[in-house]
Amino acid sequence: MRKPLRIFFIFLCSALQLSSQNENERVKHKWYIPSLATFQFAGNIGTFSAGIGYNIFHDYWQASLLYGYVPPKKGELSINTIAIKNAVSFCRLKLKRNTIQPYIGFTCNYETGNNSFTYLAPQYPNGYYLINSVHLTVFGGIKDRIRIGKNNFLEPYIETGTVDSYMFYYFHEHDIHLNQIFSMALGVNYVF
Numbered sequence: 001m002r003k004p005l006r007i008f009f010i011f012l013c014s015a016l017q018l019s020s021q022n023e024n025e026r027v028k029h030k031w032y033i034p035s036l037a038t039f040q041f042a043g044n045i046g047t048f049s050a051g052i053g054y055n056i057f058h059d060y061w062q063a064s065l066l067y068g069y070v071p072p073k074k075g076e077l078s079i080n081t082i083a084i085k086n087a088v089s090f091c092r093l094k095l096k097r098n099t100i101q102p103y104i105g106f107t108c109n110y111e112t113g114n115n116s117f118t119y120l121a122p123q124y125p126n127g128y129y130l131i132n133s134v135h136l137t138v139f140g141g142i143k144d145r146i147r148i149g150k151n152n153f154l155e156p157y158i159e160t161g162t163v164d165s166y167m168f169y170y171f172h173e174h175d176i177h178l179n180q181i182f183s184m185a186l187g188v189n190y191v192f
Contacts, residue, residue, distance in 0.1 A: 037051070
């Protein structure tokens, strides 16, 4: 568990270092410099996940690259994932200092360890197991954009979503209920 935590803290410190640049550099990002750092608890990426991302099209589209970690106490074995997360806001409600934004999105996850498989082993017949190293998720949520400086924001969010294999089993198994296939996530984006 120490190695993933070290990676997370190095990653987070690097992202926050970008935010400490002078004010003019923060306003005009070069296209390859991320514009946000994310930390998330739960939500089908990992028990803890962190990453960097971009706000695109006047902050209506958010694209992020996240590293997720599930400790052995939660998943029997440690699980490491890489995820590409996309979220699209479809409206904004402006308050005094805050902006509330509902959003929908999808994520593509890849489990990097030996706990999963991309191809079915030859001893199993076709269709016996679903591929479990790559997953698509769909989610919806709401975030609050809070100004914390001239050009910096915090975006706490809550979302709910499900994984492709959960949906597959929901539609093919009669003993799985809709409330069993969704999970919640809590997170925060630091926009710089």
